[in-house]
Amino acid sequence: MATKVLIATDKPFAPVAVNGIREIVEAQGYELVLLEKYTSPAELIAAVADVDAMIIRSDKATKEVIDAAKKLKVIVRAGAGYDNIDLQACTDKGVVAMNTPGQNSNAVAELAFGMMVYMARNFYNGKSGHELKGKKIGVHAYGNVGQNVGRVARGFGMEVYAFDPFMTDEQIKAAGATPLHSAEEMYEMCDYVSLHIPATEKTKKSINYELLNRMPKGAVLVNTARKEVIDEEGILKLMADRPDFKYISDIAPDNAAEFAQFEGRYFFTPKKMGAQTEEANVNAGLAAARQIVAFLEHGDAKFKVNK
Numbered sequence: 001m002a003t004k005v006l007i008a009t010d011k012p013f014a015p016v017a018v019n020g021i022r023e024i025v026e027a028q029g030y031e032l033v034l035l036e037k038y039t040s041p042a043e044l045i046a047a048v049a050d051v052d053a054m055i056i057r058s059d060k061a062t063k064e065v066i067d068a069a070k071k072l073k074v075i076v077r078a079g080a081g082y083d084n085i086d087l088q089a090c091t092d093k094g095v096v097a098m099n100t101p102g103q104n105s106n107a108v109a110e111l112a113f114g115m116m117v118y119m120a121r122n123f124y125n126g127k128s129g130h131e132l133k134g135k136k137i138g139v140h141a142y143g144n145v146g147q148n149v150g151r152v153a154r155g156f157g158m159e160v161y162a163f164d165p166f167m168t169d170e171q172i173k174a175a176g177a178t179p180l181h182s183a184e185e186m187y188e189m190c191d192y193v194s195l196h197i198p199a200t201e202k203t204k205k206s207i208n209y210e211l212l213n214r215m216p217k218g219a220v221l222v223n224t225a226r227k228e229v230i231d232e233e234g235i236l237k238l239m240a241d242r243p244d245f246k247y248i249s250d251i252a253p254d255n256a257a258e259f260a261q262f263e264g265r266y267f268f269t270p271k272k273m274g275a276q277t278e279e280a281n282v283n284a285g286l287a288a289a290r291q292i293v294a295f296l297e298h299g300d301a302k303f304k305v306n307k
């Protein structure tokens with residue numbers, strides 16, 4: 001029986017990416033199976049039953065899904081954040097989990113600026129707004145997306161600062177930003193803060209009232225990371241206390257309706273859109289397919305994220 005590779009995407013890739021993945025998979029003599037826009041976890045669980053490998057996006061690879069995938073050897077998250085995969089369940093079953101770091105990061109960075117300009121120009125409602133030039137932007141975590149944000153910010157003429165505890169000052173400087181040594185220091189001095197931290201037990205709800213309240217008047221928080229890193233109660237209280245504070249996010253918070261009272265000071269994309277470009281779909285999707293082939297044919301597990 002041919003090796004089966006499943007693409008399971010609630011939010012589908014562009015067709016050009018699916019075609020590219022198909023070419024890679026079929027050139028190897030494997031079979032490609034496609035599950036898009038599924039409406040229940042049960043559909044995903046049924047689809048994984050006999051696959052050897054799978055490619056997902058933000059799709060939830062829970063323990064139930066991993067356990068149901070009796071033949072699964074490798075699962076690749078076509079993208080950066082793998083908080084949607086139960087890594088322990090993968091490890092317990094000897095499944096290798098991978099991501100495709102960097103492949104969709106320019107798309108996410110571009111969307112961050114799309115949202116910043118949209119907010120700075122009052123949603124294009126005709127009222128006088130602001131420019132990004134000359135403003136200070138703090139990039140919270142200076143990895144692949146963060147560095148793309150830094151690059152575009154320099155193009156806008158912004159002053160770029162970064163806080164990343166996993167990088168040295170030299171690395172941050174070489175990547176075009178001024179290093180700062182604590183989140184507190186960065187939030188105190190920056191007009192804009194762009195979030196690029198992963199959602200982990202340590203970071204969840206870490207962007208809270210106390211931290212955000214350090215930001216200067218007219219500050220804007222830009223979230224193209226995960227909603228889980230935000231302390232929603234804290235940000236709602238801050239927006240009530242500070243009529244100058246604005247929040248833009250590439251994913252609606254759980255209590256989106258509660259933000260309606262702050263009209264003109266928030267914007268949420270209707271569906272997570274950061275990585276939703278043909279280019280990012282091709283980059284991440286094809287990388288995922290190649291990583292699957294490299295792993296199944298040669299045991300190459302370079303991008304493994306479970307230990």
Ligand code: 3PG
Pocket residue numbers: 011057058059078079080081082104272273274275276
């Ligand atoms: C990522 O972690 O790579 C981004 O959040 C993109 O997620 P998506 O593939 O679900 O759009």
